[in-house]
Amino acid sequence: MAVYSTNEFKAGLKVMLDNDPCAIIENEFVKPGKGQAFNRVKIRNLKTGRVIERTFKSGESLEGADVVDVAMQYLYNDGQFRHFMVPDTFEQYQTDEKVVGDAGKWLKDQDSCTVTLWNDSPLAVTPANFVELAIVETDPGVRGDTSGGGGKPATLETGAVVRVPLFVQQGEVIKVDTRTGEYISRVKE
C-alpha cells in the first residue's frame, strides 16, 4: 500500500493509524516562525467512528489504508448476520450488527446502500440519504388535522421510529431523510 506524507494528508484520505483504518478530516500546518513545523490533523477512526486530533512532525508519513466505498444491495437479515450483494458481480458480503450500527434501522430488503470495505471486509454501512418505508404503527389521526402542529411518533417497517404529521396514517409509505431521521413527505404508491 502507498505511503503518504503529511503534505499529502487531504480530507478523505484513508490511512492506517494505530492499526486502525482512519479517514483524514482536516490537516493544519502549524509552524512557529523560528521553530519546528507540525501538522495538526483531525482524523476519524473508521472502525469506531470516533474523531481524534493527532499531531505529526511535518514530513512524517502514514501507510495508506485499503478502504473503499462500494454500492451494494441489502439482501436480508438471517438473525445473526446481515447480507449484502454487489449488484454488478453478485459478490456477497455478510456483517454483524456491530458493523451495521445505526444504519440497521433504515435497511429494507432489496434497498441499495453503501458498504465501506477495509481489506475487503465490511467496516461500515451507510444507508441511502432518503428511504421510503411503510408505517406499521401510529395513532390514528383526527379528521381536519393539517401539517401544522406537533406530530406523533410512527413505527416503520424496519423498526425505526420517526415523528410524522398528525394526518399521516398507518399503512402509508413515507419518505425519510436517514441523516437526520426526519420525515420528508408521504409517497403515493
Add this chain to the structure above:
Amino acid sequence: MLYEIRRFFLARDVLEVETPLLGHCIGTDPQLAFFSTDYCSPPLQQTLFLQTSPEFAMKRLLAAGSGSIYQICKAFRNGESGRFHNPEFTLLEWYRVDFTLSQLMDEIDDLITVLFAGRMPLQATQRVSYQDVFYQYTGLNPLVFSYQEYCAYALAHEIPEAVSICGDDHPLWLDFIFSHKVQPFLGENALCMVYGYPACQSSLARINEYNSQITDRVEIFINGIELGNGFYELCDAIEQNRRFDDEIAIRQQRNLPVSIKDKHLIAALEAGLPECSGIAIGLDRLLMVLSKRDLIDDVLSFAIHRA
C-alpha cells in the same frame, strides 16, 4: 496598510531601503528551508538563493552606518504552505539603532495601534514573559527541562504523541507545547507581546545580560496568530559565527540542504554592528487579522497553488 506603515516610519525618520532577494548566501537556521536557483552567465554558473528574510543584508547596511532602516519586501520559505503560510510572503522588517528591546516593543505597540485604529478595536496591549505565560497555561517551567514533568503533562493533556516526537529535545518540546497549548490563547482581540524566550530558542537574539537562561527576543500575537519576531540584535561576530557553525552542523546531521554561511555578515559584525533592535512582521497575516479572514489565501492575489 502599506501607506500607513510608510507614513509611520517617515514621521519617525526611519529610512526605507531595498536589499537583494537573490543572494549568494542563505540563512543557516535548520528550521527554515530555502529555494535555490541557477545563475547562468557563461562561463559562470552559480547557485543563488531566494532570501528567507532580508535580515543579513539589512544588518550589513546597519554596520555600514545606515542608521535606523525599514523594508517591505518578499521573503521565501520552501515547503511552508497552509492556513497561515505561503512559501512567498511579504515582510515588514525594521531596525532601530540604539533601541533596547523594550523601546522596540513600545514602537511595535504604536504601529499596531495606528494600523488598527478605526478598523478593529483592540483591547489593551499585553506584555508577558515567555516563562510566565508558559507556566500560566501549562504549569510547566520552560527554562528547565524535566523529561518526567513534560511527559506527564503531554499524557494528561491529550497530546501523548509529543512524547515520541520530542523525546529529550527540549526546544522541540517547547515548540510543540507552546504552539498547541499556549499560542492559541494569546492576544484575544489584543496585541500580546511575549518576551524573554528561553536561551535554547535564541536564534539571532542576544542573551539577556542579567539572566543567561533567557534571551532578548520578542514575539507578537493577535488572536492566537503569530505575527512577528524581534530581537535585541546579536552584535558579537564570534558568537554569531559559532551559532552559524552549530546550525550548519545540525543541518548536516539532519541531511538538510547545505546552506552557505554569510561571510559578509560576519565581516559586517566584525566591522561593528551598532547596538540595535529589530523585528520582522508578516504583513499578509496582519492583513488577515485586520480583514478578519481565516485563510492566508484570502489576502493574497494568487496563493502558491494558483501562482
